[in-house]
Structure formats: C-alpha cells, structure tokens
Amino acid sequence: MSSETPASRRLQSVKHIIIVLAGKGGVGKSSVSTQLALNLYRSSPTARVGILDVDLTGPSIPRMLGLDGHGVHQSSDGWVPVYADGSEARLACMSVGFLLKNKGDSVVWRGPKKNGMIRQFLSDVRWGELDYLVIDTPPGTSDEHLSLLEHMAPLHARLSSVIVTTPQAVALMDAMKCLSFTRAVNLPVLGLIENMSGYVCPCCGEVSNVFSTGGGEAMAKREELTFLGGLPVDTELVTLLDASDANTIDSTDNNAFPLLQKYSATPSAKLFEKIVQRITTSLQGP
Ligand SMILES: Nc1ncnc2c1ncn2[C@@H]1O[C@H](COP(=O)(O)OP(=O)(O)OP(=O)(O)O)[C@@H](O)[C@H]1O
Numbered sequence: 001m002s003s004e005t006p007a008s009r010r011l012q013s014v015k016h017i018i019i020v021l022a023g024k025g026g027v028g029k030s031s032v033s034t035q036l037a038l039n040l041y042r043s044s045p046t047a048r049v050g051i052l053d054v055d056l057t058g059p060s061i062p063r064m065l066g067l068d069g070h071g072v073h074q075s076s077d078g079w080v081p082v083y084a085d086g087s088e089a090r091l092a093c094m095s096v097g098f099l100l101k102n103k104g105d106s107v108v109w110r111g112p113k114k115n116g117m118i119r120q121f122l123s124d125v126r127w128g129e130l131d132y133l134v135i136d137t138p139p140g141t142s143d144e145h146l147s148l149l150e151h152m153a154p155l156h157a158r159l160s161s162v163i164v165t166t167p168q169a170v171a172l173m174d175a176m177k178c179l180s181f182t183r184a185v186n187l188p189v190l191g192l193i194e195n196m197s198g199y200v201c202p203c204c205g206e207v208s209n210v211f212s213t214g215g216g217e218a219m220a221k222r223e224e225l226t227f228l229g230g231l232p233v234d235t236e237l238v239t240l241l242d243a244s245d246a247n248t249i250d251s252t253d254n255n256a257f258p259l260l261q262k263y264s265a266t267p268s269a270k271l272f273e274k275i276v277q278r279i280t281t282s283l284q285g286p
Pocket residue numbers: 022024025026027028029030031032055058060138139195196231232233234235237238241242
C-alpha cells in the first residue's frame with residue numbers, strides 16, 4: 001500500500017473515483033463526463049457528486065454545466081468548488097476554466113506546471129464527502145493521466161475508468177491504446193461507451209446509422225470489457241450543452257437545477273440512465 005499523499009488525505013471521504021478516458025479528441029469525452037455526473041446525481045436524491053476537469057488545455061465542463069463566468073474562491077480550508085445545483089450543493093465542479101481571466105484564453109503549460117495544477121485540484125479543493133468523483137481527462141494518455149494516478153496512488157482501490165469511443169475504425173484504434181494504458185497501470189475499466197452511435201431524427205425519433213455502428217460493442221466483446229451502451233448523435237443534447245444560459249439558477253427558487261430539468265427531457269438522458277445503472281451495479285460489486 002502506497003503512503004499517503006496530500007491528494008489522498010483530501011479525498012479520503014470520496015467513495016468512488018471514475019476517470020473518463022478517450023483515445024481520440026472530439027469523440028465526446030467531456031459530454032459523457034458531464035452526463036455521467038448528471039446521471040449519478042439524479043440516481044438518488046442524496047447522491048453527492050464531484051466533477052473535476054483536468055483537460056487543462058481545452059476545459060469544456062464549465063460551459064457544458066452552464067457555469068461559464070463563475071469563479072472559485074479561497075476559504076481557510078482551500079478552494080471552494082462551484083456548485084452546478086446552486087444551494088443544494090450536491091454537484092461540485094472544478095476546472096481550470098474557472099481560473100482563466102477570459103474564457104477564450106489558452107493554457108500553454110509544460111508538464112511540471114500541469115502536474116502542479118492537478119496536484120492542487122486534488123489536494124486543495126474542498127471536495128468534502130462525495131459518493132462519486134468524475135474526472136474528465138485530455139484525449140490520449142499523457143502527463144495529466146500519469147500525474148492523476150501518481151497523486152491518487154494510495155486510493156487505488158477506489159479508482160476506476162470508463163473509455164469513450166465513436167464507431168469509426170480510427171477512433172476504435174485509439175480506444176485500444178487507452179485500454180492498453182489502463183492495463184499497463186493496472187487501472188480497472190468499468191466499460192466502454194460508444195458515442196455518436198447513429199443519429200436520432202429530431203422529427204420522429206428514428207435512429208439512423210450515419211457512421212458504421214457496433215464497433216465499440218465488438219471491441220468490448222473481443223477485449224472482455226463491459227459494453228456500457230451506445231449514445232446516438234442527439235441535437236437536443238448538443239444545443240443544451242452549448243447554451244451558456246442553460247443553467248441560470250433563479251435565486252428565488254433555491255432547489256431549481258434548470259440544466260438537469262432540461263437534460264432529463266433529452267433522448268440521451270434515458271439512454272444514459274441505463275449506462276449509469278450498469279456502472280453503479282458494477283461499483284457495488286457482487
Ligand atoms: N452524442 C452526441 N450528440 C450530439 N453532439 C455531441 C454528442 N457527443 C458530443 N457532442 C458534441 O460534440 C462536441 C465535442 O464533444 P466533447 O467536447 O464532449 O468531445 P471531447 O472528446 O471531450 O473533445 P476534446 O478532444 O476537445 O476533449 C461538443 O459540441 C458536444 O456537445
């Protein structure tokens with residue numbers, strides 16, 4: 001058992017840490033991380049969820065959760081995360097996006113600075129008690145992934161991952177590289193999600209297969225992984241996650257979480273509910 005680290009001390013009250021991986025950029029890893037956090041949140045009225053965006057050069061979680069423009073502040077006990085559900089405070093979010101002066105600013109950092117930022121996110125944020133911490137990572141397997149695993153080494157028993165791919169052969173090849181990374185570092189994989197698997201017609205809800213489909217499921221079978229499910233191209237989802245005002249919380253209605261209400265009505269939400277059931281069942285063990 002590795003000795004304690006500042007991150008493992010800070011995260012001692014976090015039950016499960018799920019790292020979201022994708023071999024290739026643009027396959028929908030951040031939107032899957034966002035949906036995973038939203039669905040874990042709505043899986044129980046008491047679930048406490050955190051989402052950490054370590055995609056340092058392309059942070060998109062604040063925008064997807066409708067939290068652009070928010071800032072984090074320091075307390076005597078560290079950084080206070082931004083709560084996507086307002087005063088309910090069960091969905092905590094942290095991202096480098098909250099630290100940039102302008103949202104168009106780019107982060108151009110070398111490895112050691114990225115490592116320092118990740119250490120701070122894990123050890124200086126007041127995460128508190130969480131049932132789940134979802135971590136959105138950059139595409140591929142890079143310094144950020146190694147830093148995460150190093151800082152959280154003493155928490156190994158609580159770590160797991162989900163791999164996101166699209167059905168095209170080139171994305172599947174990159175997903176295989178992700179899988180071999182998880183095997184090399186001994187990181188358990190909860191399963192594979194095939195995103196942009198078909199297209200849902202906004203008029204009639206019919207699903208058509210624009211790209212090939214089923215490649216993710218076939219890879220899962222071949223590699224003896226759980227196939228968590230397929231998510232089609234969903235125009236309602238993309239409109240919602242791109243809208244900066246989708247989560248404007250009305251201060252007169254303390255319990256409103258507008259983004260969650262709108263998300264729950266999308267075709268993706270129903271499909272993701274099943275994915276989350278598979279994930280929570282697998283985390284509970286036999
Ligand atoms: N199932 C889907 N249906 C429709 N649009 C989607 C779907 N999944 C993702 N998108 C959209 O595709 C774009 C890219 O998605 P996202 O940012 O999640 O990808 P990513 O893999 O995290 O990208 P990056 O490589 O930049 O980290 C976003 O505009 C997102 O809303």
